[in-house]
Amino acid sequence: MKKFDKDRLILGLAGPALALVVAFLLSSVVLLLSDLSPLEPYRLMVEQIEFTDVQVLVINQTGIYYLAALAVAIGFRMNLFNIGVDGQYRLAVMLAAVVGAAVELPGPLHILLIVFVAMAVGAFWAGIAGVLKTTRGVSEVVSTIMLNAIATSLIAWMILPANLGVRPEGSNDLTTGEIAESGWFPGLSLDGGTIYGFTFVAFALGIVYWFVLGRTRFGFDLRATGASESAAQASGVDAKKMVLTAMLISGAMAGLAGMPMLLGQTHTYSLSFPVGVGFTAIGIALLGRNNPIGILFASLLFAFLDKTAEGIGLEGYPKELALIMQGLIVIAVVVSYELVRQYGLRRQQQKVGEELAAQARKNKEVAAA
């Protein structure tokens, strides 16, 4: 039955392809409406990728997006909408930075401690939403959005010099203090810059994600719950426990999203640490269809749009084009996936019918002969 596999692959690719084409066309319309060349910015973006420093930037950003998008995808696989990845990620990286700066341990242990703190904080923050959902029936969408706002305020308060923050000499920025060198994750030095070492951990986690979901009992239970909660319950899955577990794992993964940058470059948390990663990741997980390979390509695309937008800004084009395109991709993705899904289901039903009819005809002929 390889035929159905191939079909599924083609249909699987048709969704994103359709979405991307539509998004590009619509972006060109936006450019035309602003009296700009509809194609030139794309050419400039592609041109930039030849520079090695841009390549490094794109790859580093891909790793960050990849982790955050995996966090979102774990929720999605279970029909949980974890909007709070952004808050979980920021709170986790901040507290991990505080702990990392406060202690000094031999190399690997120091890094492990920072990573562990980040995962624990992310899981804790997401776990609040999980507990609220399982005990009080609060929608995780609402609670995670609120937790995002609380995280923002909490971070702003904690980073005050009176609390956990430090004000570096001659600067207006607030940081959490520098992590000692034993807590730096070594990177891969190239011509254009250094690729964060944690980026490779991110990609490895993609493999773990694939294995756990596709090859373990736990993963099967999680997917079954996402596909049909009632059927999963009847088959012996404890849905409440599953919701909580999925939230905890998703939060822990979200906590890791800040690690590439913290361990590889800044070595401190500051007010200029990127925000919004968790929201972009929702679009990436959607585009990548919660599939580890799909998410990888989607992260790469979004990172490419982000990092090459700077370049088109220099040529007089609005660099917000990248944001517009990302937004359009997300909208197009939602529409095109639903279209492709319905088409695929219908087509399969028809094909099954046809094959059965053909089988029946053959049987008849055999019987007649």
Place this chain on the structure above:
Amino acid sequence: MHALVGENGAGKSTLMKILYGMQKPDEGTITVDGEQVTFSSPADAIARGIGMVHQHFMLADNLTVLENVVLGGEKLYGIGAKARKKIQEISDAYGLGVRPDVLVEQLGVADRQRVEILKVLYRGARTLILDEPTAVLVPQEVDALFANLRELKAEGLTVIFISHKLGEVLSVADEITVIRRGTTVGTADPQNTTTKQLAELMVGSELPSPETRESTVTDVPMLKVDDLRLTVTDPDGVVREVLAGIGFTIHKGEVMGIAGVEGNGQTELIEALIGLRDPDGGAVTLDGADISHAPTRKRREGGIGYIPEDRHRHGLLLESTLWENRILGHVTESPNSRKGLLDLKAARQDTERIVREYDVRTPGIEVTAASLSGGNQQKLIVGREMSHTPKLLIAAHPTRGVDVGAQAQIWDQIRAARREGLAVLLISADLDELIGLSDTLRVMYRGRLVADADPATITPEELGSAMTGAASGHLEHDENGESR
């Protein structure tokens, strides 16, 4: 009134979908009122006066009957007084007895079906398609439905209906078309055809009967339920007792049937036994082990097989492949997994075996469960549950929506497993099936087991009246046709 009969996957539903514009034919023509037509969507079909009542009702529970009827048809008579008047008019004209202001969630199955019919008539349908309308009804309700349908016929409407129950088909239809594997194999005149002839036309073999001949009941108890009690709290805080004082024992090799009008606690009983609801009192013992409060997975592993009432909600992952569905419910058991890891190869192989042995008609195991016909989905579920040699099988409507051929097969499988010492709890709306398959019979009414009967002597009519609460205690067959 035209009846369409045929095996599962024979193409009945596909034909209906084409008539209703949900699917396009490759060849051939459809003629309505002497005029050749092509439908590209259900809207076209509705415009031509064709309406469909689906097997699975498509109503919004939290809206009133009136709101459900006008939903999507707001342009016809508005949503206010005019619509209400029209609904009353239709309801009175055909004796449907619909109350426009009741919430749909408060209605029983038969009432919901009448709302569906009204919905279709409201849109001006002159030709009604009913997909297995009697599958969910008890005998008394079936009679009422047929009275409604005759009313419609008398008004000059055309009714096409699909059914597996040949007796009914013969009693109401004016003409019968039999299809098999996608082609018409014959038409029959109900006046001079017997159910047996019709069945033979359908499957090309003998009419199966659910009768169980030799008794295999042993005196080893398998499932013991003692004074089981379950309450639910309504949204407005009222505590209702849905199960009370339920007690019975099913022995190895015994099939116990429970008869009852739907909504009298059967669903809750099953859910309490499988662990989806936690009982408020009483004890459940399986093969000597107390499982009153054990989690569902424990019970499944402990040897409870489960053929759920609603296979779409509880038995299958519709958009997953057949082999993934084969794993569902038995993910911790061999051959599906070993030490926490799935064994995809073994699971796939075993799915192939189930497809072969249980005659699931599918081109392969990589297709989604949704693309199989209802009967074939059911065969897959039965195959899956039987593959783990259960000690106790909870079978809720095991042959609902399943054709005669597959029905016989499922009955055979239950009987064969029973000979090996399987205990079965059978719940079914098909009284012939209940009487034919069971070794002991109980009647459930308002959450209690109110009567018992001997399946060897009882008739469906006698059982039917006990189901409405008219009789209790031990039901004796009375030659005069009365039961006490």
